[in-house]
Amino acid sequence: xxxxxxYLLGTLGLAAITFPFLWLKLAPDFNNNTVTxxxxxxxxxxxxxxxxPVFVITFLIWLGVQANRHxxxxxxxxxxxxxxxxxxxWTHYWAWGTMPLVLSGSLFLGASSLxxxxxxxxxxxxxxxxxxxxxxxxxxxxxxxxxxxxxAYFFALAQQNLPYFPWWMACPLAFALGGGAGYLLGxxxxxxxxxxxxxxxxxxxxxxxxxxxxxxxxxxxxxxHGPFVRELIQxxxxxxxxxxxxxxxxxxxxxxxxxxxxxxxIVMALVLFLAVFLVQRLFHSPVGRxxxxxxxxxxxxxxxxxxxxxxxxxxxxxxxxxAAVAGVIYGAKDxxxxxxxxxxxxxxxxxxxxxxxGLGNSYGxxxxxxxxxxxxxxxxxxxxxxxxxALLRTIVPSFMRDSFQHLADYRLLLxxxxxxxxxxxxxxxxxxxxxxxxxxxxx
Amino acid sequence: xxxxxxxxxxxxxxxxxxxxxxxxxxGYTMVYGVLGMINFAHGEVFMIGMFACVYAIGLxxxxxGSHALLNxxxxxxxxxxxxxxxxxxxxxxxxxxxxxxxxxxxxxxxIGISTFLQYFIFLTVSKEKVNFPRYYSDLLxxxxxxxxxxxxxxxxxxxxxxxxxxxxxxxFLINFTRLGIALRxxxxxxxxxxxxxxxxxxxxxxxxxxxxxxAAVAGVMVAMYNNVLVFDAGYRVGLKAFTAAILGGIGNVxxxxxxAMILGLTEALTTLQFGSQWNDVTTFGxxxxxxxxxxxxxxxxRVADKV
Numbered sequence: 106x107x108x109x110x111x112y113l114l115g116t117l118g119l120a121a122i123t124f125p126f127l128w129l130k131l132a133p134d135f136n137n138n139t140v141t142x143x144x145x146x147x148x149x150x151x152x153x154x155x156x157x158p159v160f161v162i163t164f165l166i167w168l169g170v171q172a173n174r175h176x177x178x179x180x181x182x183x184x185x186x187x188x189x190x191x192x193x194x195w196t197h198y199w200a201w202g203t204m205p206l207v208l209s210g211s212l213f214l215g216a217s218s219l220x221x222x223x224x225x226x227x228x229x230x231x232x233x234x235x236x237x238x239x240x241x242x243x244x245x246x247x248x249x250x251x252x253x254x255x256x257a258y259f260f261a262l263a264q265q266n267l268p269y270f271p272w273w274m275a276c277p278l279a280f281a282l283g284g285g286a287g288y289l290l291g292x293x294x295x296x297x298x299x300x301x302x303x304x305x306x307x308x309x310x311x312x313x314x315x316x317x318x319x320x321x322x323x324x325x326x327x328x329x330h331g332p333f334v335r336e337l338i339q340x341x342x343x344x345x346x347x348x349x350x351x352x353x354x355x356x357x358x359x360x361x362x363x364x365x366x367x368x369x370x371i372v373m374a375l376v377l378f379l380a381v382f383l384v385q386r387l388f389h390s391p392v393g394r395x396x397x398x399x400x401x402x403x404x405x406x407x408x409x410x411x412x413x414x415x416x417x418x419x420x421x422x423x424x425x426x427x428a429a430v431a432g433v434i435y436g437a438k439d440x441x442x443x444x445x446x447x448x449x450x451x452x453x454x455x456x457x458x459x460x461x462x463g464l465g466n467s468y469g470x471x472x473x474x475x476x477x478x479x480x481x482x483x484x485x486x487x488x489x490x491x492x493x494x495a496l497l498r499t500i501v502p503s504f505m506r507d508s509f510q511h512l513a514d515y516r517l518l519l520x521x522x523x524x525x526x527x528x529x530x531x532x533x534x535x536x537x538x539x540x541x542x543x544x545x546x547x548x
Numbered sequence: 549x550x551x552x553x554x555x556x557x558x559x560x561x562x563x564x565x566x567x568x569x570x571x572x573x574x575g576y577t578m579v580y581g582v583l584g585m586i587n588f589a590h591g592e593v594f595m596i597g598m599f600a601c602v603y604a605i606g607l608x609x610x611x612x613g614s615h616a617l618l619n620x621x622x623x624x625x626x627x628x629x630x631x632x633x634x635x636x637x638x639x640x641x642x643x644x645x646x647x648x649x650x651x652x653x654x655x656x657x658x659i660g661i662s663t664f665l666q667y668f669i670f671l672t673v674s675k676e677k678v679n680f681p682r683y684y685s686d687l688l689x690x691x692x693x694x695x696x697x698x699x700x701x702x703x704x705x706x707x708x709x710x711x712x713x714x715x716x717x718x719x720f721l722i723n724f725t726r727l728g729i730a731l732r733x734x735x736x737x738x739x740x741x742x743x744x745x746x747x748x749x750x751x752x753x754x755x756x757x758x759x760x761x762x763a764a765v766a767g768v769m770v771a772m773y774n775n776v777l778v779f780d781a782g783y784r785v786g787l788k789a790f791t792a793a794i795l796g797g798i799g800n801v802x803x804x805x806x807x808a809m810i811l812g813l814t815e816a817l818t819t820l821q822f823g824s825q826w827n828d829v830t831t832f833g834x835x836x837x838x839x840x841x842x843x844x845x846x847x848x849x850r851v852a853d854k855v
Contacts, residue, residue, distance in 0.1 A: 125600070139609055142610045456656075
């Protein structure tokens with residue numbers, strides 16, 4: 106009993122402080138410009154009803170964890186030599202096995218699946234890039250979507266001003282320019298405490314988005330712009346919130362009998378393989394060791410001769426460069442770019458992907474990206490699937506069927522909760538080692 | 549109206565914005581000073597204060613009708629209690645267990661809490677903007693004081709006066725009371741503080757509660773000033789306030805107020821010169837400039853990573 110008392114008190118406290126928001130409803134009184142309040146029990150019930158699948162899934166995961174603790178399944182897997190051998194071979198030769206499989210997907214998958222998978226690829230690339238700074242070097246970057254938007258807007262503006270500017274020319278240029286932008290941004294704040302970088306990058310993403318929203322020549326626009334701003338706008342016309350529609354010559358086109366969707370998929374896959382290869386090689390090189398040393402203890406790393414600031418700058422510019430390339434691919438695939446791609450939610454989502462997969466683990470970042478992008482997408486189809494299947498229709502209660510539909514709205518709420526819970530109970534992420542957990546909790 | 553009086557009004561507007569940022573920035577800077585950690589969810593606590601005030605006003609006007617001053621005063625008190633409770637809950641749930649962890653861990657969980665609270669309000673209260681009941685805010689915004697050609701609303705006077713009062717109180721609390729000594733001791737070395745009998749957990753919880761209550765006051769003021777409440781208001785103001793705290797030198801109470809004033813004036817002047825849509829861009833420019841020229845902030849001490 107005594108063990109449960111703090112939990113009981115905590116739950117009661119939480120119920121008390123969330124009470125008005127969940128169980129009461131504001132009713133504005135427009136005649137007297139005041140406000141009244143109404144009792145709305147259905148409101149709170151709806152909230153918990155929509156979250157019911159999450160509670161069920163969480164309970165199942167908890168059961169699995171408890172069972173694992175009792176039967177020791179993970180020990181069987183990790184201590185078995187055959188498995189270790191298989192894992193070893195897999196990490197060495199995985200690319201040669203999976204590359205043909207992934208590339209051949211472009212031939213037999215439908216257009217919508219290809220588009221979905223290309224989007225997953227873009228997020229995988231972003232998560233991989235962010236993992237370099239957040240996971241490997243231990244620098245928090247909160248405005249990663251700013252660099253993503255930087256690449257996309259570089260591409261869009263260049264193709265607007267130049268007559269012929271295809272995506273394959275934009276990719277390497279975006280890599281260089283994105284890296285340069287990251288270098289310039291990191292230069293003033295990487296000499297300081299790590300948390301400054303978080304805020305500066307966040308501010309950068311916000312400022313960049315506002316800049317892209319405001320640089321537009323609009324005839325109906327009556328807001329006063331200064332003369333300098335007017336001249337800038339002549340070159341950098343981003344059309345504000347309406348966004349830029351890219352020329353056909355710049356986006357992915359038909360090549361050798363493949364349609365544009367297939368080309369996008371293949372390019373995405375090749376870029377991703379290249380990026381994973383490069384990042385893994387870097388991670389296992391002296392540079393990677395230096396990053397880990399900085400993450401674990403900056404002062405100690407400096408004392409044994411690691412050039413701390415240069416290494417941090419390298420990690421930060423490399424991840425910025427990767428994000429810029431992802432932005433170009435996004436633009437070339439969709440043919441449309443608007444300021445909403447560098448929103449804060451985007452940065453948070455990429456960060457959640459890296460944390461879920463496992464900080465500092467490239468494959469973890471890929472897994473996290475796939476999970477967090479695909480799960481909400483498939484949740485939308487789940488109600489239809491339940492409707493068609495007689496067995497599922499009897500098992501799943503009717504109110505839960507609707508809640509699967511609403512669950513997409515709850516995505517960011519759940520991301521937030523997942524980030525907190527992961528930090529408290531599994532800071533090493535899904536694919537993390539026990540060593541990483543100790544490093545995170547007891548530095 | 550001449551340019552001069554417009555400029556004066558802009559400056560007054562800037563100072564009152566700055567005062568609000570200062571109230572929020574104090575919360576950031578106090579937590580940073582004691583724990584060395586950015587409380588990223590502080591902006592959301594501010595937002596909770598806004599909504600709690602409107603709920604409280606709604607509740608009281610449903611119970612005993614619209615008594616303007618009484619309801620508003622009680623609303624502010626309820627908002628402070630709610631924000632303080634949320635601040636304490638954040639500390640208890642998301643930060644206390646990670647106090648000795650890697651820097652990244654509490655920061656990440658703070659961002660998680662911040663996202664969670666934003667979307668909690670988004671899903672339960674309103675996806676759209678909610679209007680602050682004008683009946684209550686008009687009381688302070690339509691009545692003006694006149695100084696020659698310049699007019700100041702009661703609300704602006706209240707905001708500025710409150711900020712000065714709270715800053716003075718905080719300065720006194722930190723420098724001249726037993727609690728302040730305990731606070732400074734905890735900030736210097738938690739283990740040593742606990743050895744000489746300071747209840748470190750309680751002191752840290754108190755820091756969160758105090759900062760959150762200040763944020764609630766700022767929240768109600770902003771809600772009355774702009775007349776709207778949005779679920780992401782805390783994120784925007786929080787970002788500005790944190791920038792202000794860095795400008796002044798984080799962990800430094802007068803620095804936070806100075807930084808907030810500079811930020812508010814920058815915003816007001818940007819609005820005059822370029823239009824309000826450029827606010828974020830100039831704010832960021834000022835932040836980068838200060839970080840380049842004076843990395844530890846205007847009034848800050850030497851900032852270095854602890855070993």
